[in-house]
Amino acid sequence: MSIRQAVFDHVVPRMLAQGKPSIEGSACKYRSGTYNEPLCCALGFLIDDENYTPSMEDKSPTIVGQMHPTSNPIWQEAFRTEEGFLCDLQDCHDNSAVECAFNSHLDFNTEFTRRAKRFAKAYKIEWRY
Numbered sequence: 133m134s135i136r137q138a139v140f141d142h143v144v145p146r147m148l149a150q151g152k153p154s155i156e157g158s159a160c161k162y163r164s165g166t167y168n169e170p171l172c173c174a175l176g177f178l179i180d181d182e183n184y185t186p187s188m189e190d191k192s193p194t195i196v197g198q199m200h201p202t203s204n205p206i207w208q209e210a211f212r213t214e215e216g217f218l219c220d221l222q223d224c225h226d227n228s229a230v231e232c233a234f235n236s237h238l239d240f241n242t243e244f245t246r247r248a249k250r251f252a253k254a255y256k257i258e259w260r261y
Contacts, residue, residue, distance in 0.1 A: 153229035
């Protein structure tokens with residue numbers, strides 16, 4: 133399995149199970165929410181809980197990767213070599229969050245699914261959800 137497929141297969145079901153974006157105010161965050169309801173953005177699911185620090189926020193995937201966010205070698209490689217892919221996957225989350233914030237009739241999971249399917253097609257990875 134490719135790194136891209138592994139990342140996608142890890143992120144998408146977790147994002148859909150979460151059902152809402154990781155957002156603080158009007159800004160998307162790698163991590164947000166509360167102790168009882170923690171939230172992750174797409175890339176937040178690749179960051180180990182014990183390695184996350186607020187200083188990662190607003191940093192590119194490459195910079196976050198240099199901050200040793202994960203012990204998973206596949207995620208480490210993705211942070212090192214797949215910045216464009218990770219940014220585009222993050223955009224599925226961020227753009228869905230923004231679209232839903234401005235259009236209250238939209239559902240986050242529906243928007244995220246629509247964007248993630250288009251993302252999978254563009255990157256020629258399999259949609260399994």
